[in-house]
Amino acid sequence: MQNNATPAIQTQNLTRRFGELTAVDKLNLSVPRGVIFGFLGPNGAGKSTTIHMVIGLLPPTAGTAYVSGFDILTAPLEVKRRIGVVPENLNLYERLTAAEQIELVGRLYGLDRAEIKRRIPPLLEMLELDDAGNKMIIDYSQGMRKKTAMACALIHAPEILFLDEPFESIDPISTRAIKATLREMVEHRGTTIFFSTHVMELAERFCDQVGIINKGQLAGVGSIPDLRERASLPPDAPLEDVFLRTVGAEVADQGLLDWLTGQAA
Protein backbone atom coordinates (compact mmCIF):
# COMPACT_ATOMS: atom_id res chain seq x y z
CA MET A 1 0.00 0.00 0.00
CA GLN A 2 2.83 2.31 0.87
CA ASN A 3 6.33 2.91 -0.46
CA ASN A 4 8.59 5.89 -0.87
CA ALA A 5 6.99 6.86 -4.16
CA THR A 6 3.54 7.02 -2.55
CA PRO A 7 2.71 10.69 -2.11
CA ALA A 8 2.29 11.86 1.47
CA ILE A 9 -0.99 13.51 0.52
CA GLN A 10 -3.05 13.15 -2.61
CA THR A 11 -6.48 14.61 -3.17
CA GLN A 12 -8.72 13.31 -5.90
CA ASN A 13 -11.45 15.64 -7.12
CA LEU A 14 -11.86 16.59 -3.48
CA THR A 15 -14.99 18.72 -3.20
CA ARG A 16 -16.95 20.32 -0.39
CA ARG A 17 -20.13 22.29 -0.79
CA PHE A 18 -21.92 24.28 1.90
CA GLY A 19 -25.38 24.80 0.44
CA GLU A 20 -24.91 26.82 -2.73
CA LEU A 21 -21.27 27.56 -2.04
CA THR A 22 -18.55 25.27 -3.36
CA ALA A 23 -15.79 25.88 -0.84
CA VAL A 24 -13.42 23.29 -2.36
CA ASP A 25 -13.94 22.47 -6.00
CA LYS A 26 -12.55 19.21 -7.47
CA LEU A 27 -9.15 19.71 -5.92
CA ASN A 28 -6.38 17.50 -7.30
CA LEU A 29 -3.22 18.00 -5.34
CA SER A 30 -0.23 15.76 -4.77
CA VAL A 31 2.33 16.41 -2.05
CA PRO A 32 5.45 14.20 -2.09
CA ARG A 33 7.04 12.84 1.07
CA GLY A 34 9.69 14.77 2.92
CA VAL A 35 8.79 18.28 1.85
CA ILE A 36 7.51 21.42 3.49
CA PHE A 37 4.44 22.36 1.49
CA GLY A 38 2.85 25.78 1.90
CA PHE A 39 -0.84 26.10 1.14
CA LEU A 40 -1.59 29.69 0.25
CA GLY A 41 -4.77 31.47 -0.68
CA PRO A 42 -6.91 34.49 0.17
CA ASN A 43 -9.34 34.45 3.11
CA GLY A 44 -12.20 32.08 2.37
CA ALA A 45 -10.29 30.33 -0.45
CA GLY A 46 -10.86 26.87 1.01
CA LYS A 47 -7.60 26.12 2.83
CA SER A 48 -9.06 25.14 6.19
CA THR A 49 -11.93 23.26 4.54
CA THR A 50 -9.39 21.23 2.56
CA ILE A 51 -7.38 20.48 5.69
CA HIS A 52 -10.51 19.53 7.64
CA MET A 53 -11.50 17.02 4.97
CA VAL A 54 -8.05 15.46 4.63
CA ILE A 55 -7.64 14.99 8.38
CA GLY A 56 -11.11 13.47 8.72
CA LEU A 57 -12.92 16.28 10.53
CA LEU A 58 -15.31 17.07 7.70
CA PRO A 59 -16.76 14.64 5.14
CA PRO A 60 -16.19 15.59 1.50
CA THR A 61 -19.26 16.18 -0.67
CA ALA A 62 -17.44 14.36 -3.49
CA GLY A 63 -14.01 12.99 -4.25
CA THR A 64 -11.54 11.70 -1.71
CA ALA A 65 -7.97 12.01 -0.50
CA TYR A 66 -5.17 9.63 0.34
CA VAL A 67 -2.76 10.12 3.19
CA SER A 68 0.33 7.96 2.89
CA GLY A 69 -1.69 5.87 0.44
CA PHE A 70 -4.64 5.36 2.82
CA ASP A 71 -8.06 6.49 1.66
CA ILE A 72 -9.54 8.98 4.13
CA LEU A 73 -13.00 7.52 3.49
CA THR A 74 -12.22 3.83 3.95
CA ALA A 75 -9.16 3.85 6.25
CA PRO A 76 -9.63 6.87 8.55
CA LEU A 77 -7.85 5.25 11.49
CA GLU A 78 -4.75 4.46 9.42
CA VAL A 79 -4.77 8.13 8.41
CA LYS A 80 -5.21 9.46 11.95
CA ARG A 81 -2.41 7.26 13.26
CA ARG A 82 0.08 8.88 10.88
CA ILE A 83 -0.78 12.53 11.25
CA GLY A 84 -0.36 15.41 13.66
CA VAL A 85 -2.64 18.42 13.41
CA VAL A 86 -2.70 22.02 14.56
CA PRO A 87 -6.22 23.03 13.54
CA GLU A 88 -7.52 26.54 12.92
CA ASN A 89 -9.72 26.39 16.02
CA LEU A 90 -7.62 24.97 18.79
CA ASN A 91 -9.64 22.43 20.70
CA LEU A 92 -7.95 22.29 24.07
CA TYR A 93 -9.23 21.27 27.47
CA GLU A 94 -9.28 24.57 29.31
CA ARG A 95 -9.00 22.97 32.74
CA LEU A 96 -5.79 21.06 32.00
CA THR A 97 -2.21 22.31 32.04
CA ALA A 98 -0.17 22.08 28.84
CA ALA A 99 1.66 19.00 30.15
CA GLU A 100 -1.63 17.27 31.04
CA GLN A 101 -3.15 18.08 27.65
CA ILE A 102 -0.07 16.77 25.83
CA GLU A 103 -0.06 13.61 27.97
CA LEU A 104 -3.71 13.00 27.16
CA VAL A 105 -3.03 13.28 23.44
CA GLY A 106 0.04 11.05 23.75
CA ARG A 107 -2.08 8.38 25.47
CA LEU A 108 -4.70 8.61 22.72
CA TYR A 109 -1.95 7.84 20.23
CA GLY A 110 -1.02 4.78 22.27
CA LEU A 111 2.31 5.99 23.65
CA ASP A 112 3.23 4.54 27.03
CA ARG A 113 3.33 6.80 30.04
CA ALA A 114 7.11 6.60 30.57
CA GLU A 115 7.79 7.58 26.97
CA ILE A 116 5.35 10.48 27.21
CA LYS A 117 7.04 11.69 30.39
CA ARG A 118 10.40 11.54 28.62
CA ARG A 119 9.15 13.52 25.62
CA ILE A 120 7.19 16.30 27.31
CA PRO A 121 9.94 18.35 29.06
CA PRO A 122 12.16 18.91 25.97
CA LEU A 123 9.05 19.65 23.91
CA LEU A 124 7.93 22.29 26.42
CA GLU A 125 11.44 23.70 26.53
CA MET A 126 11.70 23.97 22.74
CA LEU A 127 8.35 25.77 22.70
CA GLU A 128 9.32 27.98 25.65
CA LEU A 129 6.27 26.70 27.47
CA ASP A 130 8.14 25.25 30.44
CA ASP A 131 7.35 28.41 32.42
CA ALA A 132 3.64 27.76 32.01
CA GLY A 133 4.17 25.33 34.90
CA ASN A 134 0.97 24.36 36.56
CA LYS A 135 -1.18 27.04 34.98
CA MET A 136 -4.37 25.84 33.33
CA ILE A 137 -4.90 26.44 29.63
CA ILE A 138 -7.83 28.75 30.44
CA ASP A 139 -5.22 31.25 31.69
CA TYR A 140 -2.94 30.97 28.64
CA SER A 141 -2.27 33.68 26.07
CA GLN A 142 -3.22 32.94 22.46
CA GLY A 143 0.41 32.15 21.59
CA MET A 144 0.71 29.73 24.51
CA ARG A 145 -2.43 27.93 23.32
CA LYS A 146 -1.01 27.62 19.84
CA LYS A 147 2.23 26.22 21.23
CA THR A 148 0.29 23.71 23.34
CA ALA A 149 -1.55 22.60 20.21
CA MET A 150 1.80 22.33 18.42
CA ALA A 151 3.19 20.14 21.21
CA CYS A 152 0.11 17.89 20.95
CA ALA A 153 0.69 17.58 17.21
CA LEU A 154 4.33 16.56 17.74
CA ILE A 155 4.22 14.24 20.77
CA HIS A 156 3.84 11.05 18.68
CA ALA A 157 6.44 12.10 16.06
CA PRO A 158 3.93 11.90 13.18
CA GLU A 159 4.79 11.06 9.60
CA ILE A 160 2.75 13.96 8.25
CA LEU A 161 1.88 17.25 9.92
CA PHE A 162 -1.07 19.46 9.04
CA LEU A 163 -0.68 22.96 10.40
CA ASP A 164 -3.32 25.62 9.82
CA GLU A 165 -1.65 29.04 10.25
CA PRO A 166 0.83 27.52 12.72
CA PHE A 167 2.87 30.62 13.48
CA GLU A 168 0.03 33.08 13.86
CA SER A 169 0.37 34.71 17.30
CA ILE A 170 3.65 32.90 18.06
CA ASP A 171 6.59 35.19 18.83
CA PRO A 172 9.73 35.27 16.63
CA ILE A 173 11.91 33.40 19.13
CA SER A 174 9.59 30.41 19.32
CA THR A 175 8.82 30.62 15.61
CA ARG A 176 12.51 30.16 14.90
CA ALA A 177 12.83 27.21 17.26
CA ILE A 178 9.72 25.51 15.83
CA LYS A 179 10.86 26.06 12.25
CA ALA A 180 14.27 24.56 13.04
CA THR A 181 12.64 21.50 14.64
CA LEU A 182 10.26 21.03 11.71
CA ARG A 183 13.11 21.34 9.22
CA GLU A 184 15.09 18.68 11.10
CA MET A 185 12.08 16.36 11.09
CA VAL A 186 11.91 16.75 7.32
CA GLU A 187 15.65 16.31 6.76
CA HIS A 188 16.28 13.42 9.15
CA ARG A 189 13.01 11.54 9.33
CA GLY A 190 11.40 12.37 6.00
CA THR A 191 8.39 13.99 7.68
CA THR A 192 6.00 15.90 5.44
CA ILE A 193 4.71 19.28 6.59
CA PHE A 194 1.57 20.69 5.03
CA PHE A 195 0.73 24.13 6.31
CA SER A 196 -1.46 27.04 5.42
CA THR A 197 -0.31 30.60 5.74
CA HIS A 198 -0.88 34.13 4.55
CA VAL A 199 2.64 35.14 5.48
CA MET A 200 4.47 35.36 2.17
CA GLU A 201 7.90 35.79 3.70
CA LEU A 202 7.44 32.60 5.70
CA ALA A 203 6.29 30.68 2.64
CA GLU A 204 9.20 32.01 0.62
CA ARG A 205 11.88 31.12 3.14
CA PHE A 206 10.45 27.96 4.59
CA CYS A 207 8.63 26.00 1.88
CA ASP A 208 10.03 23.58 -0.64
CA GLN A 209 6.79 23.75 -2.63
CA VAL A 210 3.65 25.82 -2.51
CA GLY A 211 0.10 25.42 -3.74
CA ILE A 212 -2.11 28.43 -4.28
CA ILE A 213 -5.86 27.94 -3.90
CA ASN A 214 -8.41 30.53 -4.94
CA LYS A 215 -12.18 30.20 -4.69
CA GLY A 216 -11.82 26.50 -3.98
CA GLN A 217 -9.70 25.78 -7.04
CA LEU A 218 -6.00 25.16 -7.37
CA ALA A 219 -4.55 28.21 -9.10
CA GLY A 220 -0.92 27.08 -9.10
CA VAL A 221 1.39 24.50 -7.58
CA GLY A 222 5.13 23.92 -7.62
CA SER A 223 8.34 25.45 -6.38
CA ILE A 224 8.33 29.21 -5.97
CA PRO A 225 10.71 29.73 -8.95
CA ASP A 226 8.34 27.59 -11.09
CA LEU A 227 5.32 29.65 -10.08
CA ARG A 228 7.21 32.86 -10.66
CA GLU A 229 8.06 31.75 -14.19
CA ARG A 230 4.48 30.66 -14.87
CA ALA A 231 3.23 34.05 -13.73
CA SER A 232 5.70 35.63 -16.22
CA LEU A 233 7.49 37.48 -13.45
CA PRO A 234 11.25 38.14 -13.21
CA PRO A 235 13.41 35.86 -11.01
CA ASP A 236 13.68 38.48 -8.28
CA ALA A 237 9.92 39.13 -8.05
CA PRO A 238 8.67 38.70 -4.46
CA LEU A 239 6.27 35.86 -3.71
CA GLU A 240 3.61 38.43 -2.90
CA ASP A 241 3.59 39.48 -6.56
CA VAL A 242 3.46 35.83 -7.68
CA PHE A 243 0.56 35.24 -5.31
CA LEU A 244 -1.38 38.33 -6.41
CA ARG A 245 -0.81 37.54 -10.09
CA THR A 246 -1.75 33.87 -9.65
CA VAL A 247 -5.03 34.63 -7.88
CA GLY A 248 -5.72 37.51 -10.28
CA ALA A 249 -6.13 39.96 -7.41
CA GLU A 250 -6.87 43.59 -8.14
CA VAL A 251 -6.24 46.37 -5.68
CA ALA A 252 -9.54 47.83 -4.50
CA ASP A 253 -10.33 51.43 -5.40
CA GLN A 254 -9.23 53.32 -2.31
CA GLY A 255 -11.15 56.43 -3.41
CA LEU A 256 -14.32 55.23 -1.70
CA LEU A 257 -12.48 55.23 1.61
CA ASP A 258 -11.76 58.95 1.38
CA TRP A 259 -13.43 59.49 4.75
CA LEU A 260 -10.83 57.16 6.26
CA THR A 261 -7.68 57.64 4.22
CA GLY A 262 -7.95 61.34 3.46
CA GLN A 263 -7.51 60.55 -0.26
CA ALA A 264 -9.98 62.27 -2.56
CA ALA A 265 -12.12 59.93 -4.67
Ligand SMILES: Nc1ncnc2c1ncn2[C@@H]1O[C@H](COP(=O)(O)OP(=O)(O)OP(=O)(O)O)[C@@H](O)[C@H]1O
Ligand atom coordinates in the same frame (compact mmCIF):
# COMPACT_ATOMS: atom_id res chain seq x y z
N1 LIG B 1 -19.15 25.16 8.27
C1 LIG B 1 -19.32 26.01 7.26
N2 LIG B 1 -20.57 26.35 6.85
C2 LIG B 1 -20.76 27.18 5.81
N3 LIG B 1 -19.76 27.73 5.09
C3 LIG B 1 -18.51 27.42 5.45
C4 LIG B 1 -18.21 26.56 6.55
N4 LIG B 1 -16.87 26.44 6.67
C5 LIG B 1 -16.34 27.19 5.69
N5 LIG B 1 -17.32 27.79 4.95
C6 LIG B 1 -17.10 28.65 3.80
O1 LIG B 1 -16.23 28.01 2.90
C7 LIG B 1 -15.33 28.95 2.31
C8 LIG B 1 -13.90 28.49 2.57
O2 LIG B 1 -13.63 28.64 3.95
P1 LIG B 1 -12.24 28.21 4.60
O3 LIG B 1 -12.39 28.34 6.06
O4 LIG B 1 -11.84 26.90 4.05
O5 LIG B 1 -11.26 29.33 4.03
P2 LIG B 1 -9.71 29.59 4.32
O6 LIG B 1 -9.00 29.53 3.01
O7 LIG B 1 -9.25 28.71 5.40
O8 LIG B 1 -9.73 31.12 4.79
P3 LIG B 1 -8.85 31.88 5.91
O9 LIG B 1 -7.59 32.28 5.23
O10 LIG B 1 -9.69 33.08 6.22
O11 LIG B 1 -8.67 30.98 7.08
C9 LIG B 1 -15.68 30.31 2.89
O12 LIG B 1 -16.53 30.97 1.97
C10 LIG B 1 -16.42 29.97 4.17
O13 LIG B 1 -17.39 30.96 4.48
Ligand SMILES: [Mg+2]
Ligand atom coordinates in the same frame (compact mmCIF):
# COMPACT_ATOMS: atom_id res chain seq x y z
MG1 LIG C 1 -8.60 29.03 7.31
